[in-house]
Amino acid sequence: MSQKIVLIGAGLIGREHAVLLRANPRAELVGIADVSEGAVAVADEFGARFFTDLRDMLDTLRPDGAIIALPNALHVEAALACVERKIPCLVEKPIADTLEAAMHLVAAVEKAGVPVLVGHQRRHSPDIAKARQLVAEGALGRLVAVNAMWMTDKPGAYFEAAWRRQPGGGPLLINLIHDIDCLRFICGDINEVMAFTSSAVRSFEVEDTASVSVRFGSGALGTLLMSDTAVSPFNWDTAAGQALYFPHQPENSYHLAGTKAALSIPGMDIWRHETEDAHWQHPLIRQHVTLDGSRAYENQLNHFVDVIEGKARPLISARDGMLTLATVLAIAKAGRENRTVSVSEMLG
Structure with missing residues (x-):
């Protein structure tokens, strides 16, 4: 039996979720809530009931689950409405636009025991x-x-939505947060960050470029370079071929190096010496790691259905999403204040 799911927000990302829901036999899109006139046509296209008030929709349809695809500042309000009604939800990243709001939601989620999955879809990607x-x-x-x-290079039309030009909506919170979440997932928590940020190209209130240094809890060090005004294939969205509406241009966006070998992602090549006693004057051999070919967004939706059915716990819980947000906000603070910022300082 398919799970009845509602969609809160029918913009660019919301429509993507609607397409995925229609294609998945385990889920049925039964309702869409949005305040925009254009959302009526989206609801008609996907055969879902339309509502302008999300609470009215939740109370009327009593769905098995909800997907929240609203602007960042509205995530917590919508998620709380679901939690209050014991409805599991998938909240698009970031979990909130402020750490205070995220903490409020985490407290409510953990008190109510209602599962909330944060939409860092890359964790569901096989690479x-x-x-x-x-x-x-x-x-x-x-x-x-x-x-x-x-x-990458975003077009001018992308910024016609005013919230993308204002604090809480820049590429740190929209884009780099995915990379931070991936690195936390792969390498462990990040303890400290340093950063330079710049808005020199577009002169918006939010950054368009950032360079970041991080220290992981394991002691490993990392660097990240981000810009949404640079022509480049060096981003996971196009390199992995997993994004729904970007061309696939094979490249690597992450490089991990250890004492035995190095790994490039998403190309998934491991480089190591042939023998353990070899060193930098000896050649390296390359081993390609084969993946299962599954799709991140489809995997995420199937995982959410598993969460609804009680078969799985959220791969990215509300608390986990809050820690990723805290790390990104630490980067923003480090850029503003020109100093090292610890994630514990943000949470303290």
């Missing part, structure tokens, strides 16, 4: 899942250094 496994198994030895890139 990210395999990388985590390889690091955990010690295939790279002791992890020493990590490099990540997310650079």
Whole structure:
């Protein structure tokens, strides 16, 4: 029996979820809530009932689950409405636009015992899942250094939505947060960050470029370079071929190096010496890691249905999503204040 799911927000990301729901036999899209006039046509297209008030929709339809795809600042309000009604929900990332709001939601979720899945869909991608496994198994030895890139060129029309130009909506919270979440998932929590941020190209209130240094709890060090105004194939969205509406341009966006081997992602090549006593004057051999070919967004939806049915706990819980948000907000603070910022300081 398929699970009855409602969609809160019918914009760009919401429509993507509607397409995925229609294609999945385990789920049925029964309602859409949105305040925009254009959302009526989306509801008609997907055969779902339309509501302008999300609470009215939840009370009327009593769905098995809800997907929240609203602007960042509205995530917590919608998620709380679901939690109050004991309805499991998938909340698009970031879990909230502020850490205070995220903490409020986490407290409510953990008190009510209602599962909330945060939509960091890359964790459901086979390359990210395999990388985590390889690091955990010690295939790279002791992890020493990590490099990540997310650079692309967004068009001017993208910023017609005012919230994307304002605090709480810049590429740190919209884009780099995915990379931070991936690195936390693969390599472990990040304890400290340093950063430079710039808005020199577009002069918006939010950054368009950032360079970041991080220290993981394991002691490994990492660097991240981000820009949404740079022509580049060096971003996971296009490199992995997992994004719903970007062309696939094979490249690597993450590089992990340990005392035994190095791994590139999403190309999934491991580089190591042929013998344990070899060193930098000896050649390396390359081993390609084969993946299962599954799709991140489809995996995420199937996982959410499993969560609804009580077969799984959220891969990215509300608390886990809050820690990713805290790490990104620490980066933003480090850029503003030109100093090292610890994630514990943000949570304290």
